Amino acid sequence: DSGVTQxxxxxxxxxxQRVTLRCSPRSGDLSVYWYxxxxxxxxxxxxxxxxxxxxxxxxxxxxxxxxxxxxxHSELNLSSLELGDSALYFCASGPGLAGGYTDxxxxxxxxxxxVL
Amino acid sequence: ELKVEQNPLFLSMQEGKNYTIYxxxxxxxxxxxxxxxxxxxxxxxxxxxxxxxxxxxEGRLMASLDTKARLSTLHITAAVHDLSATYFCAxxxxxxxxxxxxxxxxxxxxxxxxxx
Numbered sequence: 001d002s003g004v005t006q007x008x009x010x011x012x013x014x015x016x017q018r019v020t021l022r023c024s025p026r027s028g029d030l031s032v033y034w035y036x037x038x039x040x041x042x043x044x045x046x047x048x049x050x051x052x053x054x055x056x057x058x059x060x061x062x063x064x065x066x067x068x069x070x071x072x073h074s075e076l077n078l079s080s081l082e083l084g085d086s087a088l089y090f091c092a093s094g095p096g097l098a099g100g101y102t103d104x105x106x107x108x109x110x111x112x113x114x115v116l
Numbered sequence: 117e118l119k120v121e122q123n124p125l126f127l128s129m130q131e132g133k134n135y136t137i138y139x140x141x142x143x144x145x146x147x148x149x150x151x152x153x154x155x156x157x158x159x160x161x162x163x164x165x166x167x168x169x170x171x172x173x174e175g176r177l178m179a180s181l182d183t184k185a186r187l188s189t190l191h192i193t194a195a196v197h198d199l200s201a202t203y204f205c206a207x208x209x210x211x212x213x214x215x216x217x218x219x220x221x222x223x224x225x226x227x228x229x230x231x232x
Contacts, residue, residue: 002158033219043204043222056217090158104149105220107159 004108012114018079025093032074038087122223137226139188139205147208195230
């Protein structure tokens with residue numbers, strides 16, 4: 001158990017809908033990262049937050065957005081869902097030194113999203 | 117754009133044998149991670165390699181990093197069935213801006229199957 005929690009574990013929804021994925025980092029970690037894992041794209045970085053602020057952005061679609069709250073939990077919002085958004089979404093956390101590398105990123109159990 | 121390539125993508129081996137997984141990356145980085153993923157599960161951190169020439173060992177696994185060659189290896193010694201999993205290498209990249217964040221770029225993974 002990495003100490004990172006994610007809810008829900010599974011999510012089944014229809015095209016065009018909007019969902020919210022939630023992540024709680026390990027105690028003491030300030031950085032939260034979101035990754036998408038799919039069969040065709042592999043593991044891809046989406047976005048990083050550090051202490052409430054967006055710090056890095058990867059291949060995140062405009063239909064997707066995220067935020068990190070004062071209690072450091074994070075939410076990833078996916079809207080206008082398409083079949084191709086079906087994937088495993090991981091949250092990871094790390095200490096997050098400001099302006100520098102972090103140590104190991106610890107991954108949560110993931111949320112499996114199925115879009116029908 | 118950073119590219120991370122692993123080979124082989126699939127490896128079937130007999131128990132007791134040795135083998136090496138290779139991870140090549142295309143741009144300068146001195147921080148590389150190895151993760152293990154069991155089917156349907158999250159990513160478990162195995163090794164963090166922080167500098168050129170770093171070598172780390174845990175049980176039957178040994179990882180090394182050559183930043184000049186942009187190459188990391190994961191060596192398996194006397195494989196056992198419990199090592200069956202998918203192994204990912206990931207390169208840590210810092211964003212070149214004042215509010216620098218960082219991200220992991222993953223290789224495509226090596227699916228290891230160890231047969232009794």
